[in-house]
Amino acid sequence: PPYEDTWYYLTVTDSMGCTDRASLFYESIVAKADFELDPETGEAPLEVSFINNSQNTVEYKWHFGDDSTSILELPNPHTYYIPGNYYVILEARSEAGCLDITDSVKIFVEPSSLDVPNVFTPNGDGYNDNFYVAAKSLRSIHVKIMNRDGRKIYDFKGQGDELREWKGWDGKVGGSRYAAPGVYYYIIEALGWDDVEYRSQIYHGVLHLIREK
Structure with a gap:
């Protein structure tokens, strides 16, 4: 039966050409979930x-x-x-x-995932300008960047909206001074919404900063 209220019509014509018409209103009681x-x-x-x-x-x-x-x-x-x-x-x-x-x-x-690059080129050309960790389904993340002397020059710790809006490290120290080209080191700790832990013992390594256009 139809799911909507409907009028039905029947027209009858006899051999003499006389015509009669009847109608019936059907009120649907049938449910359709969608x-x-x-x-x-x-x-x-x-x-x-x-x-x-x-x-x-x-x-x-x-x-x-x-x-x-x-x-x-x-x-x-x-x-x-x-x-x-x-x-x-x-x-x-x-x-x-x-x-x-x-x-x-x-x-x-x-599921949660973490993909860390090992090179970025903050030269203002709009391509690969930030050191950005490609991640999915993370509850929180902590990213630290160290120079070759072991001094921390960048530190980000975020979750929720702060994590979703994070654009990565732009290659500046203190938000204004350009970091010199060369080798840096990253240390990352993160926690996925599936409770997978990304520990610094595994997620650490060398990062190359290149400025040539």
Whole structure:
């Protein structure tokens, strides 16, 4: 049966050419659960928005795949903090009590990762100007840069919005004086949302600063 209220019409014509017409209004009681979500994948914390496309329904129950639920027709964006797979399901019920349940839709939150370069060229050409650690799904990070004498010349420690907005080291000392070209050393400690620890005993090494254009 259709999910929307519908008029049906029947027209009959006899052998004499006489015509009669009858109509019937069908009021649907069938529920159709349907939704969209965006995005389906990304790094943690991943905020996902939902659009309810259900038809002929008045009651809802969302299952977000992480043991949390909502009975709102249009739930607030939901944030997934722990990397992994999540399966979202929507239950929808019509005014007459008919229930429909969607198939599950998978959300994939990427595991944490850390990729450290060993060279950067802060020469103002807009390419590779910052020493930036390419990372995903990190809860926090601590980056230190040392010169060849072992003196710390850069130190960043951040999490949350501060971490997401971090652009890396721009090759300046104290935020204004250009560091000399040459060899530097980095020490990095980080923690992923999946509780993976990136320890300084492993994530340390040589960094080459080159200024030639």
